[in-house]
Amino acid sequence: MSVAKLTTYNFRNLSSVAIDLHPSLNFIIGDNGSGKSSLLEAIFFLGHGKSFRTSKVENLATYEMDNFVVSIKDINDLQLGLSKNLKSGVTLIKINGERHARLSELAKNIAVQIVTPESFKLFFGGPKERRRFVELGMFHVKHDFSNQGREFNRVLKQRNACIRNHLDRSTFDYWTELFCLLSEEVAQVRAQYIEDLISELPFWLAILLPNIADKVTVQYLQGWPQKKTLKAALLDSYEREQAFGYSIYGAHRFDVKFLIAKHDLESQLSRGQQKLFLLALTFAQAKLIGRVNRVKPILLIDDIGAELDINSRTSLSDAITKLDCQVIITAIEKGVLQPFLNNDNFIKEKCDENIKYHMFHVKHGGILPVNNSVMIE
Numbered sequence: 001m002s003v004a005k006l007t008t009y010n011f012r013n014l015s016s017v018a019i020d021l022h023p024s025l026n027f028i029i030g031d032n033g034s035g036k037s038s039l040l041e042a043i044f045f046l047g048h049g050k051s052f053r054t055s056k057v058e059n060l061a062t063y064e065m066d067n068f069v070v071s072i073k074d075i076n077d078l079q080l081g082l083s084k085n086l087k088s089g090v091t092l093i094k095i096n097g098e099r100h101a102r103l104s105e106l107a108k109n110i111a112v113q114i115v116t117p118e119s120f121k122l123f124f125g126g127p128k129e130r131r132r133f134v135e136l137g138m139f140h141v142k143h144d145f146s147n148q149g150r151e152f153n154r155v156l157k158q159r160n161a162c163i164r165n166h167l168d169r170s171t172f173d174y175w176t177e178l179f180c181l182l183s184e185e186v187a188q189v190r191a192q193y194i195e196d197l198i199s200e201l202p203f204w205l206a207i208l209l210p211n212i213a214d215k216v217t218v219q220y221l222q223g224w225p226q227k228k229t230l231k232a233a234l235l236d237s238y239e240r241e242q243a244f245g246y247s248i249y250g251a252h253r254f255d256v257k258f259l260i261a262k263h264d265l266e267s268q269l270s271r272g273q274q275k276l277f278l279l280a281l282t283f284a285q286a287k288l289i290g291r292v293n294r295v296k297p298i299l300l301i302d303d304i305g306a307e308l309d310i311n312s313r314t315s316l317s318d319a320i321t322k323l324d325c326q327v328i329i330t331a332i333e334k335g336v337l338q339p340f341l342n343n344d345n346f347i348k349e350k351c352d353e354n355i356k357y358h359m360f361h362v363k364h365g366g367i368l369p370v371n372n373s374v375m376i377e
């Protein structure tokens, strides 16, 4: 889906917002603290059921308010809505007016990816963000995997409980057997997905980071030593697991390593280059998501000017012309967007309604369209 209309109520500092978005390209400009990230956060919240910057849902309601609502409508009038009452704790999920119990029902309809100024630091930090990134892609691309993934998580929990509670050896062995079986299955599906992702990457690197495009290698680490079976690795680490109190090997411990000439990518690239690399990877993932044809991905880029010089932003605008995504970009001032505004390829490739983009100005939580920037051909 792409968002045709976004409505928010009591969300962060945004006053009641109702804006019409362009199917391909949108710019949100405004001063620091005006509410740009909050707007992206509202869309992200619908796609993920959580924020990208706080784990406390109560932070999302406007100060002093005890409820908030976010809803979107696509061009075919599909309507997704999520409201939260902080007092009662009730979360209401609605799709076309009908109530649903699971956030994943919403997420099936909207694939939101975000790149913020902090993203690349998190991504190249611990494995958590890399795992999250891959799992989001798999959720949308490998539909059949969802049940398998849920079952794996259930068995992992059971096995961890066995370790923590020092249950008898036969119960432990039962869960270990099942855990190994599911780990192998999950790791295999994931390996396929990562292979697909890696095969998309060179195209985007050639646009965004041409100097290193052919030097990058990617390693998938399945979650246990490559040379051993998981069962053998777990047997060897029985004592350590008992001491730690959780499963130290298994498909949940997977990781992806990016290397340039055998060195960790993050130790070789500048901050701007790391950000471009993450964008290339995000575009590769968006392409895979788009290809399964169920949902058109939505790409949010917060503070496009951070870390990126004019050349990088020009390459980025070229890359975006090649994506079939709805893109929403924030910036503190219009000048930063010149490479995008001057890029004629948007007109040819992206403009199906004679309008190149929509631009909005956010001021103190209020949002106004910038009329003269909505270019009619």
Ligand SMILES: Nc1ncnc2c1ncn2[C@@H]1O[C@H](COP(=O)(O)OP(=O)(O)OP(=O)(O)O)[C@@H](O)[C@H]1O
Pocket (backbone or CB within 6 Å): 011, 012, 013, 014, 030, 031, 032, 033, 034, 035, 036, 037, 038, 039, 059, 060, 061, 062, 063, 303, 332
């Ligand atoms: N729950 C809330 N209720 C009301 N205002 C809030 C709430 N949470 C944060 N704010 C305020 O909302 C404002 C907008 O924050 P936001 O991060 O969206 O700004 P921004 O436009 O992205 O700024 P920057 O360019 O500095 O990143 C900030 O001034 C912040 O203090």
